Amino acid sequence: MSVAAPEAPADEARPTSTPLRSEAAIEARGLTKTYRVYRKREGLLAGVGGLFRREYNEVHAVRDVSFRVEPGEMLAFLGPNGAGKTTTLKLLAGLIHPSAGEASVLGYTPWERANAYRRRFSLVMGQKNQLWWDLPAQESFNLHREIYNVPAAEFSKRLDELVDLLKVRKLIGQPVRELSLGERMRMELIAALLHAPEVLFLDEPTIGLDVVSQRTVQTFLKTYQAERGTTVVLTSHYMKDVEALCERAVIIDDGKLRHDGPLSEIVERFSTHKIIELSFAGEVPNDLERYGTPLKAVAPRARIEVARAEIPRVLADLLDRHRIEDVSVNDRPLEEVIADLFGEHDAEDEAAERALADRELSA
Numbered sequence: 556m557s558v559a560a561p562e563a564p565a566d567e568a569r570p571t572s573t574p575l576r577s578e579a580a581i582e583a584r585g586l587t588k589t590y591r592v593y594r595k596r597e598g599l600l601a602g603v604g605g606l607f608r609r610e611y612n613e614v615h616a617v618r619d620v621s622f623r624v625e626p627g628e629m630l631a632f633l634g635p636n637g638a639g640k641t642t643t644l645k646l647l648a649g650l651i652h653p654s655a656g657e658a659s660v661l662g663y664t665p666w667e668r669a670n671a672y673r674r675r676f677s678l679v680m681g682q683k684n685q686l687w688w689d690l691p692a693q694e695s696f697n698l699h700r701e702i703y704n705v706p707a708a709e710f711s712k713r714l715d716e717l718v719d720l721l722k723v724r725k726l727i728g729q730p731v732r733e734l735s736l737g738e739r740m741r742m743e744l745i746a747a748l749l750h751a752p753e754v755l756f757l758d759e760p761t762i763g764l765d766v767v768s769q770r771t772v773q774t775f776l777k778t779y780q781a782e783r784g785t786t787v788v789l790t791s792h793y794m795k796d797v798e799a800l801c802e803r804a805v806i807i808d809d810g811k812l813r814h815d816g817p818l819s820e821i822v823e824r825f826s827t828h829k830i831i832e833l834s835f836a837g838e839v840p841n842d843l844e845r846y847g848t849p850l851k852a853v854a855p856r857a858r859i860e861v862a863r864a865e866i867p868r869v870l871a872d873l874l875d876r877h878r879i880e881d882v883s884v885n886d887r888p889l890e891e892v893i894a895d896l897f898g899e900h901d902a903e904d905e906a907a908e909r910a911l912a913d914r915e916l917s918a
């Protein structure tokens with residue numbers, strides 16, 4: 556006689572879809588999200604008609620994206636504005652359903668929204684305030700303790716460590732609306748980490764922060780992640796965050812995956828130019844444009860940006876025509892390569908402006 560095993564409570568149930576390969580902390584396969592956006596038609600008549608027969612446009616936010624994140628890895632998830640980064644993170648956090656494809660995070664299908672999964676990850680969005688605006692952060696932390704069922708002793712210990720690491724002990728009793736953007740982001744991070752998630756999705760955690768706060772957040776994330784082995788997916792427009800924290804990057808553009816590999820390969824793969832640095836024995840010649848684009852430098856040194864394919868010819872020409880004491884050929888900084896790739900030369904200004912507008916809206 557066989558006895559049916561009692562059914563696991565829906566909450567705790569593991570995903571029922573076909574298990575994906577291996578023990579990756581996160582795996583996305585063919586992840587696709589298409590939004591349907593109501594198309595408003597011009598004119599009164601058309602508007603009235605639209606009440607009866609709605610027309611929609613499709614926005615292909617994420618198209619057939621596949622990648623893996625290993626346990627304990629910190630992955631940079633990069634792309635220009637509107638590339639589909641936030642949508643991907645929302646899918647992985649189970650906030651929205653995909654139009655097609657599969658994903659597995661810690662063995663769960665995110666959009667099945669098992670409570671057991673919710674307790675094991677956190678999503679921090681730099682542009683969204685998740686704490687109670689009018690209450691001290693401490694109150695929001697207490698609420699998180701209740702929601703996530705964190706035992707009191709563990710909660711106190713973690714909170715103690717986090718406030719020290721993020722240097723906000725004196726501020727946790729102050730209403731959140733009185734905090735600076737940098738202080739508020741540190742509180743957001745604390746709230747996100749109080750239940751010790753194994754996976755952390757960070758969407759622009761340093762957006763709009765001043766350089767000092769940016770560095771505090773970076774240092775904190777680095778220390779915390781190294782100690783806890785948390786798996787992190789980080790989106791950021793600040794390449795300094797990315798360079799400080801991640802070794803591997805996935806790049807998406809227009810919803811499609813364009814690169815998945817070491818950060819160092821990005822420069823190799825996408826940089827069309829290199830920089831020749833020269834130290835002249837005499838005067839710096841005034842016809843450097845013939846070799847490429849001269850960059851700022853102090854005599855007797857000079858820097859020229861030169862197309863990669865031209866480097867051997869330009870070097871030979873320079874050495875032939877001038878007395879040169881020292882020469883080196885260097886890659887362009889990652890920040891510049893990414894900015895070119897995304898056509899976002901003023902990404903930092905743009906990000907700061909967006910954060911400011913966001914702050915004004917929520918104030």
Ligand SMILES: Nc1ncnc2c1ncn2[C@@H]1O[C@H](COP(=O)(O)OP(=O)(O)OP(=O)(O)O)[C@@H](O)[C@H]1O
Nearest residue numbers: 590592614616634635636637638639640641642643
């Ligand atoms: N709820 C929605 N309804 C319709 N379209 C949406 C919705 N959310 C996002 N989109 C669109 O999907 C595309 C991808 O947006 P998403 O926010 O994922 O990009 P992103 O890479 O995070 O951009 P950013 O760096 O600017 O935050 C964009 O064209 C955006 O306008």
